[in-house]
Amino acid sequence: MTRRSARGQSLPTHEINFLNELEGYELFARARMLYAQGWTLRSIGEAFEPPRARSTVRYWINSPIPIASAHTSLPTAPVPVLATASAAARIPRRHLTPTEYSKIAELAPLARKYRATMNPGHQSARANRELTELCVRLHHTERVTIRDLADAASVSYRAMARRVS
Secondary structure, three states: OOOOOOOOOOOOHHHHHHHHHOOOHHHHHHHHHHHHHOOOHHHHHOOOOOOOOHHHHHHHHHOOOOHHHHOOOOOOOOOOOOOOOOHHHHOOOEOOOHHHHHHHHHHHHHHHOOOOOOOOOOHHHHHHHHHHHHHHHHHHOOOEOHHHHHHHHOOOHHHHHHHHO
């Protein structure tokens, strides 16, 4: 499972006070606990006066803690409230239908031959325009992924991303 962070949130006041009382390996261990719970490097660093840089907090989190110091009894870290649903639940995506897939696969080889100097009525120019309109509609209004569109057209992800942007 990937780590989700609580962006834009500040640590609770009691946690800020507790963090400012710690030093050395206890501070490193507490920062690691907070980060594991989902707090951002920025929110941990902003708990101090003056605020600590994210790079400093990252150093604390990644520093090895001696075994003797690892057994300190720190209270459990507060858990941030995640304001948004996970990315998968938030953005419903759909896949191409077989008809859409075959239409894109049919237009792509013709559109690939298009050049800017071509007559707008040329077969490749029409195919290029139609492919772009279809892909833009599918991606922006019907939430089909760029990866699915690129696979159907047998082009790279980057090429399709340029077409639909």
